[in-house]
Amino acid sequence: MASLTMPRPSQSTSASCSSPIPSRCSFGDQNPTFSFSFRDSRSRVHVCNAAAVRCDMAEALNFPNGKPNIPVLNERTLPKFLETARMEKTVNRTTNNRIKLFSGTANPALSQEIACYMGVELGKINIKRFADGEIYVQLQESVRGCDVYLVQPTCPPANENLMELLIMIDACRRASAKNITAVIPYFGYARADRKTQGRESIAAKLVANLITEAGADRVLACDLHSGQSMGYFDIPVDHVYCQPVILDYLASKTVSSNDLVVVSPDVGGVARARAFAKKLSDAPLAIVDKRRHGHNVAEVMNLIGDVKGKVAVMVDDMIDTAGW
DSSP states (O other): OEEEEEOOOOHHHHTSOOOOEEEEEOOSSSSOOEEEEOSSTTOEEEEOOSSSEEEEEOOOOOOTTOOOOOOBOOGGGOOGGGOOHHHHTOOOTTTOOOEEEEEOSSOHHHHHHHHHHHTOOBOOEEEEEOTTSOEEEEESSOOBTOEEEEEOOOOSSHHHHHHHHHHHHHHHHHTTBSEEEEEESSOTTTTOSSOSSTTOOOHHHHHHHHHHHHTOSEEEEESOSOGGGGGGOSSOEEEEOOHHHHHHHHHTSOOOGGGEEEEESSGGGHHHHHHHHHHTTSOOEEEEEEEEEETTEEEEEEEESOOTTSEEEEOOSOOSSTTO
């Protein structure tokens, strides 16, 4: 490595240029001379003094055109007249990561519990509705460079809560949030994950696209209707299972595992119910065979398994009407 020094250029020179580029170097003499050419070809400064500012010179490379290597200026040896306010105010994002947690209007009580568990305060946000039903969202604090978590399940009214979530995501993105995670404990429209009849919409894919295009970087959902819904997103999805919470609740009750029976409400949920029963010391399994005559209309045709005199634990991914 070689070192060079150069004094601050005169006012007449620095006024017309800002980016010095070395054009010639000589290392053979006791007092090396460096010639720096500026963007203005009419100005040229010769430096012979060795008592000003130091910068590092990388080892010369064998370029085919014979030109010498360019000095490398790093933060520790940057000349004062080249320093800018932006460099002085550089933020170390690795040490200034901040978490912001905001709640929608769908379930503020859940959001508050999450905030208490995490030891943070809920962010201030203004959400209101106009007379015609339009939703207005404004963040009441800065989220620039922050990791933002938006807690908003799409429970009834599903359409309003979904639209509110999309507007919240958009507001955070336009406020320069670093990362936006949509926390959706209940993910609506997940049932429409495939076409069962002709000319149907796959609404689960549509909702996934809306959340992605709004600006979310990640989604956290609980017990999705089907695992394939995760593949509808073009962003990472954290699929959280609530099974441990229910198991802890059952363990706190004075119910013997011999008195329990796990019931699947339909044939499609057998795998989920079987995995749950395995966690309960291989509790017996029962299956409800039902027929659907329309949306939210089902008729029980048969019960496979024995539930008489036992505590039935019915496991499903969601409760819509609960048979009413």
